[in-house]
Amino acid sequence: MSTFARPQPAGPAIVAIAAAIGLAVALYYYFMPLTGITGAPGTLLVIVSSLLLLIDGVILWFAPRGFLFGLLWVLGLLGAIGTLVAGWFLHAWWLMLAIAIVVIGLVVSLVLTRKS
Amino acid sequence: MILRSRSALSALALASALGITPVLAQTSTTPGTISPAQAPSTQPAPETDAAPATAGETQPTPSAETPAPEAGAESAAPLAPEARSEQPPATEQPAAPASAQEDQQPATAGAAQGADTDTSPNAGAEGGETSALPEPKDIPLVPPEPTWNTFHGQLNAQKYSPLDQINADNVDELTKAWEVHTGDVSDGSGDLPTSVWSATPVFANDTLYLGTPFYRVIAMDPGTGEIKWTFDSNSTLEAMTQPALKNRGVAYWQAENPVAGEPCQKIIYLGTMDAQLFAMDADTGELCKDFADNGVLNVNQWNDVNSKYPLSLLQPPTVVGNHVIMGWAGKDWAYAEAPPGTVFSVDPQTGERQWQFNALPPEIAPRTGTANVWTGMSADEGLGLVYLPVSSPSPNYWGGNRTESIPLATSTTALNVETGEVVWSRQWVHHDIWDYDTNSAPTLMDIEVDGKTIPALMQATKMGFLFVVNRKTGEDVWPIEERPVPQGDGTIEGEVYAKTQPFPTKPLPLLDQDEKPKIWGVADAVSFGECSRLWDNLSYDGMYSPPTTKGEGVLAYPDSAGGVQWGGVAYDPVSQTAIVNVSHVVQYIKLYPRDEYEQVASGSGNEQGFAPQEGAPYGMRLLNATNWLGMPCWEPPFGELVAVDMKTGNFKWRRPIGASQKWGFYMPEDMGSVTLGGPAVTAGGVIFIGASMDSKVRAYSMADGKELWSDIVAAPAVANPAVYEYKGREYVVFVAGGNTILKDQVSDQVVAYALPEKD
Numbered sequence: 013m014s015t016f017a018r019p020q021p022a023g024p025a026i027v028a029i030a031a032a033i034g035l036a037v038a039l040y041y042y043f044m045p046l047t048g049i050t051g052a053p054g055t056l057l058v059i060v061s062s063l064l065l066l067i068d069g070v071i072l073w074f075a076p077r078g079f080l081f082g083l084l085w086v087l088g089l090l091g092a093i094g095t096l097v098a099g100w101f102l103h104a105w106w107l108m109l110a111i112a113i114v115v116i117g118l119v120v121s122l123v124l125t126r127k128s
Numbered sequence: 129m130i131l132r133s134r135s136a137l138s139a140l141a142l143a144s145a146l147g148i149t150p151v152l153a154q155t156s157t158t159p160g161t162i163s164p165a166q167a168p169s170t171q172p173a174p175e176t177d178a179a180p181a182t183a184g185e186t187q188p189t190p191s192a193e194t195p196a197p198e199a200g201a202e203s204a205a206p207l208a209p210e211a212r213s214e215q216p217p218a219t220e221q222p223a224a225p226a227s228a229q230e231d232q233q234p235a236t237a238g239a240a241q242g243a244d245t246d247t248s249p250n251a252g253a254e255g256g257e258t259s260a261l262p263e264p265k266d267i268p269l270v271p272p273e274p275t276w277n278t279f280h281g282q283l284n285a286q287k288y289s290p291l292d293q294i295n296a297d298n299v300d301e302l303t304k305a306w307e308v309h310t311g312d313v314s315d316g317s318g319d320l321p322t323s324v325w326s327a328t329p330v331f332a333n334d335t336l337y338l339g340t341p342f343y344r345v346i347a348m349d350p351g352t353g354e355i356k357w358t359f360d361s362n363s364t365l366e367a368m369t370q371p372a373l374k375n376r377g378v379a380y381w382q383a384e385n386p387v388a389g390e391p392c393q394k395i396i397y398l399g400t401m402d403a404q405l406f407a408m409d410a411d412t413g414e415l416c417k418d419f420a421d422n423g424v425l426n427v428n429q430w431n432d433v434n435s436k437y438p439l440s441l442l443q444p445p446t447v448v449g450n451h452v453i454m455g456w457a458g459k460d461w462a463y464a465e466a467p468p469g470t471v472f473s474v475d476p477q478t479g480e481r482q483w484q485f486n487a488l489p490p491e492i493a494p495r496t497g498t499a500n501v502w503t504g505m506s507a508d509e510g511l512g513l514v515y516l517p518v519s520s521p522s523p524n525y526w527g528g529n530r531t532e533s534i535p536l537a538t539s540t541t542a543l544n545v546e547t548g549e550v551v552w553s554r555q556w557v558h559h560d561i562w563d564y565d566t567n568s569a570p571t572l573m574d575i576e577v578d579g580k581t582i583p584a585l586m587q588a589t590k591m592g593f594l595f596v597v598n599r600k601t602g603e604d605v606w607p608i609e610e611r612p613v614p615q616g617d618g619t620i621e622g623e624v625y626a627k628t629q630p631f632p633t634k635p636l637p638l639l640d641q642d643e644k645p646k647i648w649g650v651a652d653a654v655s656f657g658e659c660s661r662l663w664d665n666l667s668y669d670g671m672y673s674p675p676t677t678k679g680e681g682v683l684a685y686p687d688s689a690g691g692v693q694w695g696g697v698a699y700d701p702v703s704q705t706a707i708v709n710v711s712h713v714v715q716y717i718k719l720y721p722r723d724e725y726e727q728v729a730s731g732s733g734n735e736q737g738f739a740p741q742e743g744a745p746y747g748m749r750l751l752n753a754t755n756w757l758g759m760p761c762w763e764p765p766f767g768e769l770v771a772v773d774m775k776t777g778n779f780k781w782r783r784p785i786g787a788s789q790k791w792g793f794y795m796p797e798d799m800g801s802v803t804l805g806g807p808a809v810t811a812g813g814v815i816f817i818g819a820s821m822d823s824k825v826r827a828y829s830m831a832d833g834k835e836l837w838s839d840i841v842a843a844p845a846v847a848n849p850a851v852y853e854y855k856g857r858e859y860v861v862f863v864a865g866g867n868t869i870l871k872d873q874v875s876d877q878v879v880a881y882a883l884p885e886k887d
Binding site for chain 2: 047048052054102
């Protein structure tokens with residue numbers, strides 16, 4: 013029987029939930045009139061990036077420590093930073109808050125691991 | 129004399145800053161100023177023979193249905209003989225040799241020989257004052273009551289409201305009072321062209337009136353936005369002369385002595401792209417049957433020279449007393465030979481033509497065109513003058529077909545409102561080959577300079593200049609100097625350049641035109657040096673560098689889309705402060721010989737792209753100087769709001785306005801935004817303005833320019849806001865129509881703000 017180091021679900025859960033909130037916020041910005049970025053290509057970009065972060069969090073939940081985990085973690089961090097930057101230029105302050113929590117989740121997922 | 133001495137020093141300092149060595153005065157002429165006797169293009173009313181000079185309310189002229197032909201009218205009102213002798217026959221139109229220019233361009237030739245440091249004395253204009261100024265009337269320049277019944281609020285174009293319920297201390301409490309979506313909007317994705325809407329609402333008759341880009345009129349309750357009535361002109365929705373469906377609103381007239389029970393004692397006027405002027409009862413929206421042809425005046429009946437397109441009535445008429453005065457818009461950049469600029473005054477109740485102003489000498493008109501008035505006008509009812517911002521002749525970027533003097537082109541021209549005769553005129557660009565249309569109504573103001581009250585006029589321009597002259601005479605308030613300008617690189621066939629151009633010494637130019645604009649390092653780095661390479665391939669010898677066929681062309685700064693646009697200057701008559709928004713935009717112009725043009729020309733956009741200039745030996749291309757991402761290659765700020773102390777001519781403050789936005793991404797606010805539209809000012813010490821790319825409407829402090837309030841609207845508010853009081857509550861209304869020059873975001877939103885109602 014082999015033993016794998018897995019991240020505690022708390023970290024990926026934070027990532028996934030915060031990304032889902034970020035996605036919802038981005039959708040709000042895109043479809044709600046008078047947000048200042050309604051229907052804008054930049055808003056569409058953060059919808060996609062939030063969705064990717066959500067997927068990233070879900071996969072991290074199940075991925076064992078290793079190359080795949082590391083790759084997804086790094087990609088998730090880059091995606092989160094990119095989304096934060098985009099959110100700043102979009103003046104999408106609530107989105108930035110959600111994505112900041114994604115970053116916290118990523119850190120947590122790196123620090124806390126579990127054996128399975 | 130004090131003014132002149134001081135201004136001479138200012139002039140030298142400014143010239144030094146501009147890198148220009150002024151030539152000392154040899155003459156005291158004012159090249160750009162003409163008097164009635166000098167005016168080669170002064171065109172008294174076509175009906176002059178049929179009606180006395182006082183034609184108008186008491187002397188009806190021949191009906192609009194049977195107008196005198198324009199040509200006949202012109203022959204009935206001959207030009208000044210000495211001016212006529214300078215005009216070559218229409219058939220002798222090949223490019224004038226350089227040696228001919230001095231004969232044919234007296235306005236510039238004199239200055240070229242004696243470019244001076246002070247051109248303020250205007251003998252011609254003074255003559256105009258004594259010979260042509262109408263009898264003054266006791267009508268104050270600033271209405272005593274809060275007024276917003278014209279496109280620019282008041283006929284003086286001050287865009288000033290004496291209301292102070294909303295003020296600098298409480299403006300941050302503004303809330304949306306009501307909002308209306310007219311339904312008249314098109315983003316261009318369907319069958320209809322894009323709509324572009326820069327209407328300012330008119331508040332009159334206890335009603336708010338709006339024209340839409342679908343050529344409808346909407347009358348609304350000013351307190352709730354509830355629709356009272358609508359009128360549909362059923363006009364064709366085709367982009368006949370413009371790249372988009374366009375409207376700037378409606379005009380209002382009311383009888384001085386209304387007849388009880390009779391309709392059309394108060395009238396709303398709506399123009400259409402296909403040159404129809406509709407007149408309807410302001411109370412009901414029913415057409416006025418006595419006006420022209422059952423309420424519709426076909427203005428295109430007077431389009432009888434080079435009538436390649438209809439005379440589009442996009443700007444609402446200017447109503448002065450019993451005169452409905454209208455210019456029209458044409459199709460820019462398309463033709464060398466185009467309809468020559470005309471302005472018509474018609475009777476408000478019958479539509480009969482009272483007089484017609486022609487900007488071009490008749491000998492020249494058939495082979496050139498435009499010099500039209502497509503934007504708002506202003507008027508001083510006390511002086512009996514209406515002030516015309518006259519645009520450039522055609523084609524816009526080559527002048528080999530019009531090397532003679534055209535003194536009324538690209539000018540501010542004052543007409544006797546009763547007769548249409550020219551009282552004075554100041555030309556702001558000689559031999560305009562940059563499309564520097566005079567594009568906003570001059571703002572009329574009484575200012576105190578060195579202890580004297582001066583009846584002044586401020587004309588803002590695309591060049592970023594604020595020309596200030598005496599509105600009675602056209603004389604300089606602060607000296608306007610003729611200075612030498614670049615003479616081209618010799619690549620353009622038939623072109624004869626003006627040797628000098630007018631430069632104001634005060635206020636200082638709003639833009640720094642002394643050298644090639646600096647490259648924005650971020651845009652250059654992101655594009656791996658694309659901006660630097662572009663700059664290297666653009667020629668630039670300073671302001672007024674002529675278009676060329678070389679390289680990527682000539683850098684245009686300011687350019688036809690920059691400087692100050694149609695919103696013009698707002699003015700607070702109490703503090704004597706002028707407020708203006710200015711855009712920093714760099715474009716580049718290249719001319720292509722006809723054969724080459726046919727091979728390279730591709731699409732054209734709104735205010736940029738390729739344009740044929742049919743009939744000229746050159747087609748042209750005008751592009752924004754951006755990198756592949758669309759980032760401006762020039763350094764920010766891209767737009768500013770500026771306050772000018774009109775007692776001194778000095779800037780009080782200037783600060784970036786709004787924020788640039790692309791694909792939803794906002795740039796930092798210290799970079800500002802290019803702006804279209806303009807400000808309104810109030811006695812509450814507040815400036816209201818939309819105009820910026822980021823689709824926000826804002827309030828700024830008159831005192832220091834600090835932003836006090838903002839809100840997001842559905843598209844850039846590219847018109848001046850309207851300010852009025854209704855049932856004791858002050859409202860500020862923005863039309864968020866958008867304009868594709870700024871970005872691809874248009875809307876049909878009208879939104880009113882007010883302070884919260886107190887229980």
